[in-house]
Amino acid sequence: xxxxxxxxxxxxxxxxxxxxxxxxxxxxxxxxxxxxxxxxxxxxxxxxxxxxxxxxxxxxxxxxxxxxxxxxxxxxxxxxxxxxxxxxxxxxxxxxxxxxxxxxxxxxxxxxxxxxxxxxxxxxxxxxxxxxxxxxxxxxxxxxxxxxxxxxxxxxxxxxxxxxxxxxxxxxxxxxxxxxxxxxxxxxxxxxxxxxxxxxxxxxxxxxxxxxxxxxxxxxxxxxxxxxxxxxxxxxxxxxxxxxxxxxxxxxxxxxxxxxxxxxxxxxxxxxxxxxxxxxxxxxxxxxxxxxxxxxxxxxxxxxxxxxxxxxxxxxxxxxxxxxxxxxxxxxxxxxxxxxxxxxxxxxxxxxxxxxxxxxxxxxxxxxxxxxxxxxxxxxxxxxxxxxxxxxxxxxxxxxxxxxxxxxxxxxxxxxxxxxxxxxxxxxxxxxxxxxxxxxxxxxxxxxxxxxxxxxxxxxxxxxxxxxxxxxxxxxxxxxxxxxxxxxxxxxxxxxxxxxxxxxxxxxxxxxxxxxxxxxxxxxxxxxxxxxxxxxxxxxxxxxxxxxxxxxxxxxxxxxxxxxxxxxxxxxxxxxxxxxxxxxxxxxxxxxxxxxxxxxxxxxxxxxxxxxxxxxxxxxxxxxxxxxxxxxxxxxxxxxxxxxxxxxxxxxxxxxxxxxxxxxxxxxxxxxxxxxxxxxxxxxxxxxxxxxxxxxxxxxxxxxxxxxxxxxxxxxxxxxxxxxxxxxxxxxxxxxxxxxxxxxxxxxxxxxxxxxxxxxxxxxxxxxxxxxxxxxxxxxxxxxxxxxxxxxxxxxxxxxxxxxxxxxxxxxxxxxxxxxxxxxxxxxxxxxxxxxxxxxxxxxxxxxxxxxxxxxxxxxxxxxxxxx
Numbered sequence: 006x007x008x009x010x011x012x013x014x015x016x017x018x019x020x021x022x023x024x025x026x027x028x029x030x031x032x033x034x035x036x037x038x039x040x041x042x043x044x045x046x047x048x049x050x051x052x053x054x055x056x057x058x059x060x061x062x063x064x065x066x067x068x069x070x071x072x073x074x075x076x077x078x079x080x081x082x083x084x085x086x087x088x089x090x091x092x093x094x095x096x097x098x099x100x101x102x103x104x105x106x107x108x109x110x111x112x113x114x115x116x117x118x119x120x121x122x123x124x125x126x127x128x129x130x131x132x133x134x135x136x137x138x139x140x141x142x143x144x145x146x147x148x149x150x151x152x153x154x155x156x157x158x159x160x161x162x163x164x165x166x167x168x169x170x171x172x173x174x175x176x177x178x179x180x181x182x183x184x185x186x187x188x189x190x191x192x193x194x195x196x197x198x199x200x201x202x203x204x205x206x207x208x209x210x211x212x213x214x215x216x217x218x219x220x221x222x223x224x225x226x227x228x229x230x231x232x233x234x235x236x237x238x239x240x241x242x243x244x245x246x247x248x249x250x251x252x253x254x255x256x257x258x259x260x261x262x263x264x265x266x267x268x269x270x271x272x273x274x275x276x277x278x279x280x281x282x283x284x285x286x287x288x289x290x291x292x293x294x295x296x297x298x299x300x301x302x303x304x305x306x307x308x309x310x311x312x313x314x315x316x317x318x319x320x321x322x323x324x325x326x327x328x329x330x331x332x333x334x335x336x337x338x339x340x341x342x343x344x345x346x347x348x349x350x351x352x353x354x355x356x357x358x359x360x361x362x363x364x365x366x367x368x369x370x371x372x373x374x375x376x377x378x379x380x381x382x383x384x385x386x387x388x389x390x391x392x393x394x395x396x397x398x399x400x401x402x403x404x405x406x407x408x409x410x411x412x413x414x415x416x417x418x419x420x421x422x423x424x425x426x427x428x429x430x431x432x433x434x435x436x437x438x439x440x441x442x443x444x445x446x447x448x449x450x451x452x453x454x455x456x457x458x459x460x461x462x463x464x465x466x467x468x469x470x471x472x473x474x475x476x477x478x479x480x481x482x483x484x485x486x487x488x489x490x491x492x493x494x495x496x497x498x499x500x501x502x503x504x505x506x507x508x509x510x511x512x513x514x515x516x517x518x519x520x521x522x523x524x525x526x527x528x529x530x531x532x533x534x535x536x537x538x539x540x541x542x543x544x545x546x547x548x549x550x551x552x553x554x555x556x557x558x559x560x561x562x563x564x565x566x567x568x569x570x571x572x573x574x575x576x577x578x579x580x581x582x583x584x585x586x587x588x589x590x591x592x593x594x595x596x597x598x599x600x601x602x603x604x605x606x607x608x609x610x611x612x613x614x615x616x617x618x619x620x621x622x623x624x625x626x627x628x629x630x631x632x633x634x635x636x637x638x639x640x641x642x643x644x645x646x647x648x649x650x651x652x653x654x655x656x657x658x659x660x661x662x663x664x665x666x667x668x669x670x671x672x673x674x675x676x677x678x679x680x681x682x683x684x685x686x687x688x689x690x691x692x693x694x695x696x697x698x699x700x701x702x703x704x705x706x707x708x709x710x711x712x713x714x715x716x717x718x719x720x721x722x723x724x725x726x727x728x729x730x731x732x733x734x735x736x737x738x739x740x741x742x743x744x745x746x747x748x749x750x751x752x753x754x755x756x757x758x759x760x761x762x763x764x765x766x767x768x769x770x771x772x773x774x775x776x777x778x779x780x781x782x783x784x785x786x787x788x789x790x791x792x793x794x795x796x797x798x799x800x801x802x803x804x805x806x807x808x809x810x811x812x813x814x815x816x817x818x819x820x821x822x823x824x825x826x827x828x829x830x831x832x833x834x835x836x837x838x839x840x841x842x843x844x845x846x847x848x849x850x851x852x853x854x855x856x857x858x859x860x861x862x863x864x865x866x867x868x869x870x871x872x873x
Contacts, residue, residue: 009102011063017090017107024086024110033067034089041066047083048076074120077111081121084203086112086255110255113203114187115161117256117371122162124359125305125313131158131185131202132248133176134212134240135194155240156269157248158183161259161369163314163361164555168245169269170238173197174697178278182321184288189251201279207251214239217246224249225266234268241268258369264552275323275649276666280690284669284705285643286599287320300643303598304652306572308351310359311558312565319566323649325663330584333567333651335401338581340571341653346393347575350568353390354561358383361558368548374427374436377543380554381419387411387557390564402567408560410553418546422539437536445539448532455525459485462518472496477518485522486512570652577601579653582644587662588618588700590645590738594657597640598647601655610776614641616738617662618700621759623730623739625748625782628763633776634742635671637763638705641740642667645703665701668694668737670709687711688721695728698737704729707742719745730755749782840868 010030014037018026025043027034036044041064045052054062068076073089080087089111093104111118114130122128134155154176157168171179177199180188185202191209210216221230221242235242245266252259282288290298301320307313324330340347363380366372387409394406427436437445463477472493479485486504489497494511501513547554573579577598594611601609610633615621626634644654648661670690691709698704709725710718722745729739736757741748752758760782764775793802844864849857 011061013102013105014090017088017105021088021107021110024088025080026088026090026107027068027073028090029070029092029105030067032070034070034073035065035067037063037065039064043085044068044076044080047085048079074118077118078121081111081113081116084113086110086205109258112187112205112255114185114189114205115252115256115259116186117162117259117366117369119362119366122362124310124362126184126317127160127165127314128162129158129160129183129185130187130189130248130251131156131180131183132189132207132212132244132251133197134243134247135190136173136240153240155238155242155244157241157244158185159248159252159263161252161256161262162365164262164264164365164551165267166245166248166263166265167267167269168233168235168238168241168248170241175276177201178276181279181282182274182277184317184321189247191247199279205251207247211247211250212243214243214246217243217249220246220249221266224260224263230266233266235266238268256369258371259365261548262365262368262551273325275325275646275664277321277323277646278668281642281667281669282321284671285639285646285667287646288317290599298599298603300599300647303602304570304573304647306351306569306576307565308354308569309357309561309565311357311361311562312354312569315562316566316569319650320646323646323664324651325649325665327584327586327663330649330651332401334581334584334653336405336563336567337570337574337651337653339399339401340568341574341581344575347568347571349393350390350564351572353386353393354565354568356383356386357561360384360554360561364548364551364554364558367544368551370544372544373430374423374540375429377419377423377547378425378427380547381416381423384412384416384554384557387561390561394564402564405560405563408556410557412550412553412557415547415550415554418543422543431537431540432533434533434536437539442535442539445532445535448528448535451528452525452532458521462521470496470498478512483512484514484526485518486514487518488512574653577655579655580658582648582654582656582659582661584648584661584663587660588738589620589660589662590614590616590641590664590703591658591660592641592644592656593659595640595644595659596655597636598643598655600636600640611657612637612640612776612778614740614778616641616703616740618736618738618757620757622736622757623726623741623755624759624761625726625751626740626742626761626763626778627744627746627749627782629765629772629774632763632765632774633778634763635707637778638671638707638740638742642669642703642705663701664703664738665699666697667703667705668698669705669707670694671705671707691725695725698729698732698735700735700737702735702737704737704739706739708744709741711744719747723748723751726751726758727755730757746782752782840864843867 014026014028017028018038018040025036025040027036029035041052044050045064045066048066048068050066050068053065055065056062077087087110088107089109090105090107093106109115109117111121112130114128116122116128132155136152136154152173153170154173155168156171156176156179157166159166177197180200180202187203187205188196188200189205189207190196191212192206193209194206196204211220218230222228225233230236230242235245249260249263252263277287283294285300286298287300289296290302296302301317304320305313305316307316324333340350358379360380360383363372363376363383366376367380388411391406391409391411394402394409422438422441424436424438428434439446439449459477463475466477466487467473467475472489474490474493476488477485478488483504487501488510489512490510497511497513500515502515503511504514505512592614595614596609596611614637616624626637628634640655644656644659645661645664646667647654648659649664670687687709691706694704694706706725710720710722722741722743726739726741726748729737729741749760752760760780761778762781764777764779766773766775797805847860852860
């Protein structure tokens, strides 16, 4: 027979079958059945079992309620959903089974707990609507990449909500640029190939455009969605409605915080797929993919969490509008020109907490008194920030200044009602400032005077009864009592009412003590109720100004990013780029921003770059390994990306003709999970570039064809260069690094191909890398020299030189294009044979016939033992 608790749990689990249910039992959250097995494995906690009826024991794993956040973080990071089932009401007052209810479902994209969020990055939930017939369906293949798809993304911690339509083939790159935490697709729909975030299935009903339209209009209280700029975007509307429904089902408390919806413009930002972001090390660097050493870490001098998130978003979404890019650059230049204004602004920004997420937590009811105080102190900094910027009198910052709202009403409400140093939780009491409520002050006086009253009562009762050992105590079961020892029990006055008998004592109550107990308990209960009511009112007053606070947070973030980029520019010696709609990329003395930081000052060798679709469209770059080819390729791409983000760039001068997309094919790696070899991955990425590059694209290709044989690789590399040059509708600007020196001959037949090489000096048989890019092509790879520098054993290096010399001699005799015969290539020199050496040392003339026969048998034996 199932117990009542078991039945209650099973009913909750039935409603949330795809989530791990954290079931509150007293001071623990318990999990049962398969949920317990999962938690024991993933959280490394003890798996036990408990009786849940006759002949029934179920797996059980629990965590302390106060440790919830840490365990939630682990499960959410692994992609699990967790339903939090809380006890509703006071268990002490419950008659029978305590009522329990799921208060929220935590998923990777609906996290609100501050400890689970990266304060320097947005936490986006994305909803994707593939361009297929909407409604219920079983399974469908991912559609034509050229067809339109709907995409909406929301950050429930900040209230940002955006909807747009993009080509289906770009959905994955859009999610990569957003660094989405979770993507929601219609149930039964296969996710697009290469998606890199957690994927959740959701009822296809909510992806219906008509249903979504009604949901959005109801939520925002409007008759039409035209005001949001979504007219003619049915798939974007469907995605936004699905995202809203998903938030309602999993984190309903956030709905009031989603007050606006923005129509995104995908054509307004540069396309950057996951491999490009990885190759250029925009967010993460090195094999361990850490933030340190990335472009983001290099530029991040932000002082606020809002600014750090905005900088990350900008680096992932460079602009395609020269006017907007110039507006950003104007702001940065203003702070570059005035170090004093920059220092003053950054000093004030350092005092501003994450008001964007604070107001979100306050609006969702997941907040404490200290959050309100933190919000107040942050908003109190805004008037000082306004005065500093008004004094600067600069047009570049005027628009930002208009969005800095002091929000006096919210500040005043918090300052008047909330104590300056409140407890962490409302339950602890003392959050409301003394003097704010006369009633609350009176109730607190009653509860504060308990000890004094009890001490006076105890003294008075001892004098009245003459019993010196009489004492007054309290426990949670019986409340307040007077305790007499067994020896003095006969002396108890008549008005003492026996409440409890112990082994060595009797406990009593009096009408006076009972009345006071009732007064105290009522005062405590009323004080808690009143304090909670006041706190909720203050929260409501603060969220009443949420729109102004969010606008202020956005302005603070914009100022923070501008000042941070100015700090980087001043510190590292960057220049303001000129961005236009030409087809030219011209960089003078460009540097790689991250490599430069890893070297001592002045060590990095700057280089020029010049590309244009109508002139030097393709640069074929040759030179030895370790000479700096890959660094040069990356630095040109990173400078273009930085310029279109509105950053100053590491160069003496830079002119960037708008780049609509950066494609990179750098490095070699296997995709073992899908059974794809290094060469297959290389070819797939190259095919993607050749199919999607436009006349405004920047293509970075490093060692195309090296994953296969020399002749195959050279043929593929040449064909790729020719295709990029002769594309009928586009001539993408291309940097092509290669070890195939034969490709330098393409400059003679293809008018828009230029050759460049990395300069190398030879001194006494040794090579010195000059790291300088110069016109022309290399005629040698210097691979053996590089191997020697890498520390290969001297014997290996010596043998490699011998083989190289032989190959070069044979190559000179076989210029017709056919490879030399294998037997002419002494790739593996035979080791000296002891038998042959011994035979060569014999003097036959000095041996008798018997000695010669004996030696012959001996050499025959040795030869057989040595093998073939």
